Amino acid sequence: MKHRPSGGLPKRTLAVVAGLGMVGSMLTAATATATTLPADNAETSVSAADFKDGNYIVLLTDAPLATNSSTAPAAGEKLDVTTSAATSYAAQLAKAQDTVLAEIAAEPTYRYDTVLNGFSAKLTADEAAALANRGDVKSVTPVQMQQLHSDPTFPDGSASPMTDQSPDFLGLRGEGGLWEQLGGAETAGQNLVIGVIDTGLDYDNESFTEGSVAAPPEDWNGACDNGEDGSWPDDACTDKVIGADYFMDGWTSQGATPAPGEHVSPADQNSHGSHVASTVAGYPLTLSDGTDDFNISGMAPAAHISVYKVCWDMEFEGEAYSGCQNDDSAAAVEKAVEDGVDVLNYSIGGPDPGYNNDPVDEAFKSAAAVGIFNANSAGNSGPEGNPPDVPVGNNAPWVATVAAATHKEADSPTVAGFSSRGPVDVANNEQNLLKPDIGAPGVDVLAAVVDGWGEMSGTSMASPHIAGLALLLKQAHPDWSPMAIKSAMQTTAIDYTNDESNDPFVGGTGFVNPREFLAPGLVFDAGMDDWDAFEADVTTGYNYNTGSLQIGALGADAPTQATRTVTNVTDAEVSYTATFDGPAGLEVTVSPETVTIPAGESAEVTISVRNVDAAADVWQNGTLTWTGEGQPDVNFTVIARGEQAPPAEEPPPEAPGVTRAAGLDRYETADAVSDLFGDDVDTVYIASGENYPDAVTGSPAAAQGKFDTAGIMETPEGNAAPVLLSKSAKLTNATEAALTELAPDNVVILGGETIINAEVEDQLAADYNVNRVAGENRYDTAANLALMFEDTDKVYVAAGNDNAFSDALTSSALAGSEDAPVLLTKPDAVPAVTAAAIAELDPSEIIVIGGEATIDAATYDELGATGRLGGANKFETAAAISAQYAADVPTVYVASANDYPDALASSSLAGAQDVPVIVVKGAADASGDKIPAVIKDALKTLSPENVVIVGGTEAVDNSVQEWLENPASWE
Secondary structure, three states: OOOEOOOOOOOOOOOOOOOOOOEOOOOOOOOOOOOOOOOOOOOOOOOHHHOOOEEEEEEEOOOOOOOOOOOOOOOOOOOOOOOHHHHHHHHHHHHHHHHHHOOOOOOOOEEEOOOOOEEEEEEOHHHHHHHHOOOOEEEEEEOOEEEOOOOOOOOOOOEEEOOOOOOOOOOOOOOOOHHHHOOOOOOOOOOOEEEEEEOOEOOOOHHHHOOOOOOOOOOOOOOEOOOOOOOOOHHHOEOOEEEEEEOOHHHHOOOOEEOOOOOOOOEOOOOHHHHHHHHHHOOOEEEEOOOOEEEEOOOOOOOEEEEEEOEEEEEEOOEEEEEEEHHHHHHHHHHHHHHOOOEEEEOEEOOOOOOOOOHHHHHHHHHHHOOOEEEEEOOOOOOOOOOOOOOOOOOOOOOEEEEEEOOOOOOOOOEOOOOOOOOOOOOHHHOOOOOOOEEEEOOOEEEEEOOEEEEEOOHHHHHHHHHHHHHHHHHHOOOOOHHHHHHHHHHOOEOOOOOOOOOHHHHOOOEOOOOOOOOOOEEOOOOHHHHHHHHHOHHHHHHOOOOEEEEEEEOOOOOEEEEEEEEEOOOOOEEEEEEEEOOOOEEEEEEOOEEEEOOOOEEEEEEEEEEOOOOOOOOEEEEEEEEEOOOOOEEEEEEEEEOEOOOOOOOOOOOOEEEEEOOOOHHHHHHHHHHHHOOOOOEEEEEEOOOOHHHHHOHHHHHHOOEEEOOEEEOOOOOOOOEEEEOOOOOOHHHHHHHHHHOOOEEEEEOOOOOOOHHHHHHHHOOOEEEEEOOOOHHHHHHHHHOOOOOOOEEEEEEOOHHHHHHHHHHHHHHHHOOOOEEEEEOOEOOHHHHHHHHHHOOOEEEEEOOOOOOOHHHHHHHOOOEEEOOOOHHHHHHHHHOOOOOOOOEEEEEEOOOOOHHHHHHHHHHHHOOOEEEEOOOOOOOOOOOOHHHHHHHHHHOOOEEEEEOOOOOOOHHHHHHHHOHHHHO
């Protein structure tokens, strides 16, 4: 049938509100009896005594279309079951199913090949056992009825469906709200489809007709089934409601018939499905009861709706039943995936003893694998539920399990007393995944019911809030996976307003917070491999990469370690530091404590958890928070229990990786260091390899890539300038080769023509833009270099005498990282050019490099200095400078403290990388140990991952490298 465009006013004031103020009939739970899903039957022998006559879902071992490698869609694309590869593989699966079906007498009720590979059928106990013992059969599971009433149990098991929303409370509506960020309510959720697996839809309710949306997405494959009784007319499907199907063969195959008044079509006579659908994607409406106005709307009002009716009022052997057969539900998931939905809502469930005990869970797994977000209700069997105190259900890792919370009272939000609690009902050592995941409004939610609107309460009402919000997240981030979307909701959630609700087993990671979740900073992503690993060994399920951590049985021998992979979803590199806030009895640490992640990249962290002093059966919880500059906090719930364990032993120190950047002479060494700058070099500095005092202060400018063009300072962002060396009258072969390889646009010559003559400048000018920074002496050159730093607020001042070479060298790296210059002074007087540069720059900080033996107190005062980094000698000064860096630096450069120009090349690179230069004694020193004790201590504090020695063995001899490479040195 064709769709008709929906129309009418975007909102409508109504004189009468049918059902307003009523509490919708909640879908109640039956007595908690559950049938466990058998494990894979490979190498397992069962007999007829393990089964009984009844209806079963039989799954085969081969993958369905959604997860088969030759038919699964690429990331970000929808599954297409019409391709030649898909039709060929579907035929292959059908043939394999036919082989299995040949062993039974009955025809299949359903065949599955999209999200499951198998069928449902009525089997005798003997047939069930025979199929279970086949090698090509994965599992044989009794069909379960998810029951609406607490009347006598329908054959083959029991379970139960679970049953004024406020866009303002959630921060959707109004200026700055989430809808505005997505273009407004009229575009919030556009071109996306919610699949609602429920009791059908009251298609002509104004929540689905009084507004307008675009035509169905181009890749939509669904249609509308009118049914058998005329209750779903041709015009029921519109641009808003673009799909409608119903599934009842699971009921009728067992002999049940529709109850009087039930619609044998997608039409709703129960109200539950209509309420859920309008909560997800109903149009904004203004309702009135004659006294008050009520502004209602779905979370994603511009989204399309596709209806999959699986829950029915039925009669069987004179008894009335309301509920949903799970073979019908599995068929609905299959059809929804084929149609092309973006999000599924499943406000149905029941007693659920594990993390995945139902073929419907497996169907949702395949749906998630092809990019469909699945929202599931947690259950209505909390301490005030019906029945009470049945653990949380719908616990598969690949779905979002939603608790119900208030959203109207003054102390909102708090978790409702009926909302089902964790932990999941499995053995202690398997309780390694937090459920529920998150909370959302689920108490007195005002939404569509049959012939009007009414308030309903239940986790059934909370789940569609999350489904609708997932549509909005998917709209903002179409390339995000379902688990990335769930993670964004979890880590940005807010606290509830009472302690009970903030128990993770009650409210998950918190109450959903749409004000923050579009930009979570980091996400914990997962896919099929992660889900398979979780199911393969639930006892180590705490390693599953989700936005929380639960450990059900901490070890006694040592802290329990879990891993997480964090992905940076910002557009810039960010460094995140982890801190834990929790009870003293629970110790949680993260390694590395600080992790730097480029935009779009991922990093692995290890989380260690230890019970310090609590009883082994006491759950403790807290929050691990990753904080990054300019980003929202990433909040990560940790909950654990188990044996007390001793502290982790400190791992023995590891030696850093040591390399040497060196050549046969100083010119080749400078060339070797330039290779470490990468490909994006705009500018190169040329310094003298023979008479280099002028050049020593050039490194900060080189670290920033500064180049002066006609008085306009240019600093190519992120492109530091290597420092190469030249002879006074000629470029060496090594330097020419380096320039050819680097291919810069600009060259800066450091020093006057007595240092590097005009012929060299002319040679360079033939190929590059050349700028010379020079003065009458080293102090003047340093001053001119400093004036290249136009907006600096800090200046470093080092001694300009020859024996203070290393002070200028090591401080230049620090200054370069801070975009600050290094000036030179005499030990006992301030040169006029230095004083003039300070006056022009007018910095608020003037830091003297070296102790009072290097620059005396009177000169310190004359400079107007605000601080000093120095010690009794050049090595203590170098150590004091290195202390300005945080521990665990990625790299340290090690150079000679003597006047080796090799070291000049490393200072600009270190400044660009924000890492230090450390100096050691030169090879000519015959005192024995080349690394002073203060330098060894500084190196241990810095704890670098890598060390780069600058220069050959004449500059830094092999004994230094041997010490650096020895792990015992770092103890």
